[in-house]
Amino acid sequence: MTPRTISLIAITVATLPAWGAPAADDTAMLRLANGSGCMTCHHIEPGAKGPDGLAPIGPAWRDVATRYRGSPGAADQLTRTVMTGSNPYSSHWKGKVSGLAMPPNEVAIKEADAHQLVEWILKLEAAK
Structure with a gap:
């Protein structure tokens, strides 16, 4: 693992809720x-808005969770999107993120890893 990867994991873990140390699953998913x-x-x-007033490239995962939580088939649909684009x-994120697709x-x-994530x-x- 490179120092950059370790730094990214540490920064990402720091953004998790302050209710204690991240679970082993959190660490594994962040590493993945x-x-x-x-x-x-x-x-x-x-996060903060980019220079164009939009969120950085893709939606924040908490926003994704909020939008899809409880939707039937959401995990399969999102896994397909991860794999095929x-x-x-x-x-449906147009105008909310700076990336187009x-x-x-x-x-x-x-x-299988994408589905787990x-x-x-x-x-x-x-x-x-």
């Missing part, structure tokens, strides 16, 4: 997300 490049476009917490012409990630992450994201609490 960092190693797969997810954190290049996404953050856990909704999204359509910039029908993006999610690129396909099948070379960056295995589908999506399940973890959907369990995140809403931003406060």
